[in-house]
Amino acid sequence: MTSALLSLSALVAATALAAPAAEAAPRADRPTAVPAGWEAVDGADLARINAEAETRRAPSAERDGVSALAAETDLVAIQSVKNSRFVATEKNYAAPNTGALRARSEAYAGGWEGFAFEWDEANETFAIRSLANDLYVAVEKNFTGKSQNLLRARSESAGGWERFNLYYSETLDRWAIQSTLNGQFVAMENSYTGSLQYALRARSADISGSWEEFVIYTLEG
Numbered sequence: 001m002t003s004a005l006l007s008l009s010a011l012v013a014a015t016a017l018a019a020p021a022a023e024a025a026p027r028a029d030r031p032t033a034v035p036a037g038w039e040a041v042d043g044a045d046l047a048r049i050n051a052e053a054e055t056r057r058a059p060s061a062e063r064d065g066v067s068a069l070a071a072e073t074d075l076v077a078i079q080s081v082k083n084s085r086f087v088a089t090e091k092n093y094a095a096p097n098t099g100a101l102r103a104r105s106e107a108y109a110g111g112w113e114g115f116a117f118e119w120d121e122a123n124e125t126f127a128i129r130s131l132a133n134d135l136y137v138a139v140e141k142n143f144t145g146k147s148q149n150l151l152r153a154r155s156e157s158a159g160g161w162e163r164f165n166l167y168y169s170e171t172l173d174r175w176a177i178q179s180t181l182n183g184q185f186v187a188m189e190n191s192y193t194g195s196l197q198y199a200l201r202a203r204s205a206d207i208s209g210s211w212e213e214f215v216i217y218t219l220e221g
Helices: 043-052
Strands: 013-016 038-041 075-080 086-090 100-105 115-120 125-130 136-140 150-155 164-169 174-179 185-188 200-204 214-219
Touching (some): 043 115, 075 100, 174 200
Antiparallel strands (some): 013 214, 038 164, 075 086, 075 214, 086 100, 125 136, 125 164, 164 174, 174 185, 174 214
């Protein structure tokens, strides 16, 4: 998978990722925290998913979302199943929450809601780069309180804090994201109020429901 970011002006269409091909096997034994029916996805699977996905229109604020198949691209939009909103990068937030990820947009509107999934063959994990500020998403394990394990697009390179596993349920047609830093799954904080309402945090021990479930749309480059 390419790690190069494509022009934001080219992001004019989206389609949801479908199931990995039937012949694709999980990368490893399923962890006990991962329910039956959820399978790990690697970079090859993601490319195959993009190529074989059935067209599905993603809500777009810029136009009435032209449906198109986006083959072999790593550019995506992420929608929370819990509140049906798209994840955005809050690049204008003041420190310490600059670059916080929140599921707060009603539609995909451009770079604020765009991300690049980059597969690393050496350690078999994904890095997530925000198209809003060209920075990698990290898990803030040293934050405290409601911000502990907050996802923030704030790193210029991808190390241990910026690595994730990706899981897919064909039955549910939903995705889950797991931080390799703390082994926790990303959840959307639907009950939060204030500036961190709908924030994404790697804080769930397992995939327990819609709080940890997402729909992922590929963006045409």
